[in-house]
Amino acid sequence: KRPLRIAPSILSADFSNLGPEVRSVVADGADWIHLDIMDGHFVPNITFGPAVVKSLRKYTDAIFDCHLMIEPADPFIPAFAEAGCDYITVHEEAGPHLHRSLQNIRNLGKKAGVALNPATPVSMIEHVIDDLDLILIMTVNPGFGGQKFIPATLEKIRQANALIGDRPIELEVDGGIAPDTVGAVTEAGANALVAGSAIFGRAENGSYAPSIKALRDA
Numbered sequence: 107k108r109p110l111r112i113a114p115s116i117l118s119a120d121f122s123n124l125g126p127e128v129r130s131v132v133a134d135g136a137d138w139i140h141l142d143i144m145d146g147h148f149v150p151n152i153t154f155g156p157a158v159v160k161s162l163r164k165y166t167d168a169i170f171d172c173h174l175m176i177e178p179a180d181p182f183i184p185a186f187a188e189a190g191c192d193y194i195t196v197h198e199e200a201g202p203h204l205h206r207s208l209q210n211i212r213n214l215g216k217k218a219g220v221a222l223n224p225a226t227p228v229s230m231i232e233h234v235i236d237d238l239d240l241i242l243i244m245t246v247n248p249g250f251g252g253q254k255f256i257p258a259t260l261e262k263i264r265q266a267n268a269l270i271g272d273r274p275i276e277l278e279v280d281g282g283i284a285p286d287t288v289g290a291v292t293e294a295g296a297n298a299l300v301a302g303s304a305i306f307g308r309a310e311n312g313s314y315a316p317s318i319k320a321l322r323d324a
């Protein structure tokens with residue numbers, strides 16, 4: 107069984123104070139830091155690039171889980187690797203040469219992930235399964251934090267879990283993950299839980315520990 111990973115998405119953090127935000131969320135119990143990279147083209151929103159990732163690298167040794175919502179992704183993979191990402195996840199829909207993108211990531215010594223939008227079937231990644239370290243099932247349409255979980259994605263989580271079998275591949279979910287959806291996604295096989303608003307939007311007395319604990323216990 108794969109270990110549970112709580113991966114706060116700093117998309118919902120205070121962008122004027124990202125370094126300390128990353129440091130506190132790790133101190134408060136986060137396992138990974140999820141970094142949402144958006145280009146205003148593949149998704150209708152813009153966030154930050156490799157320079158910001160590189161600056162954040164100084165604040166923690168936690169795993170940096172970089173979710174590239176950019177098209178094309180390939181020209182930027184080396185910069186994100188150099189910036190200190192541990193996992194680099196590209197979208198299946200963002201380029202015609204997924205196998206090449208995954209190889210590019212692994213050739214740079216990084217873990218390779220693929221993300222699937224809600225409408226993309228799991229069968230799209232059958233033939234690259236041995237080139238993957240992580241599968242990210244989008245449980246909302248990518249672009250914004252705070253959206254509602256799409257229940258039809260549960261069946262895809264089950265299918266991805268079956269496809270993984272006993273391979274050492276992380277199964278991640280992203281979007282609308284909160285205490286009320288954690289049970290269903292983990293039962294379906296997800297082990298890495300991205301959460302933005304459920305963590306950064308719910309600080310209690312300046313601490314993220316209660317909201318992280320609520321996800322773990324759910």
Ligand code: DX5
Pocket residue numbers: 115117118140142173246247248249250251252253280281282283300301302303304
């Ligand atoms: C959505 C991003 C998510 C987002 C999740 O495009 O990929 O990582 O921050 O936010 P919540 O947890 O608020 O749905």
Ligand code: ZN
Pocket residue numbers: 115140141142173280300
């Ligand atoms: Zn994400």
